[in-house]
Amino acid sequence: MKNLIKYTPKVEKRTLLLIAGIVWGFAGFRVLTLGLGDVKINNGNWIISIASGSIVFYMFFKFIFSKMFKKHTRRIINSSLEKHCVFSFFDFKSYFIMSFMIFLGIIVRNIGVFNPVYVGDFYMGLGLALFMAGVLFLLSSIKFTNTKLKYSN
Template structure:
């Protein structure tokens, strides 16, 4: 039974790669959803870019950069040589992710907010999340071998 569990464990370096894949894919999807809505919008695109840039800055600097650092440190300083492939997040982060996905779906489906405003938000949020995924890729490529503490 222990050997069966071992196939689900990966090195710390691989965990950084998985985190990069998941974070950047999620960010790309959120970004493209917002971008599609903005492309179909006939109004001032400059305002959309400006609002999206502000959202990006806030989410990247104050949320995702901190989450990246927290998870990078947690992964690389773990005393375990290998961890389960899903441990790029801790339990609290999975709950936050589930809440954000649910809220995003409900907001878009309810149509209580202006779709352009939601799209501007999605562009900034998606790009911030995507860039955080890129940071995991950079960490993956710059890390030769992470030693067990």
């Protein structure tokens, strides 16, 4: 067990925020491209798709991902550790939620219960909200001094 702890990759707080931004930005981009593909392949109405995707984006970003960003940024900034495990940009609960969302997304796509255009609209909004959370993490890493001032207790 000591070897596991000894060889665990550790990074500084700034780098941890950068990694969170890359992970969330990539995940958001992938979900967004899946949604765009669904709408394009199934000849959806782009105006309606963008409008409904915008509503999904607003709901997820305002009520979930912006709060998640603040929670984890505050936790990372206020940690007493100098260096953190490279995977600790989330806590266990957040990893569980993320795994559940991925699982649910795969099930919804493969069962085919919903019209792919509607799934595409939802994925466009969700993907953009995830991507924006990634951008916030990236900006907090780039402007680390300001981030420390803003989120320090």
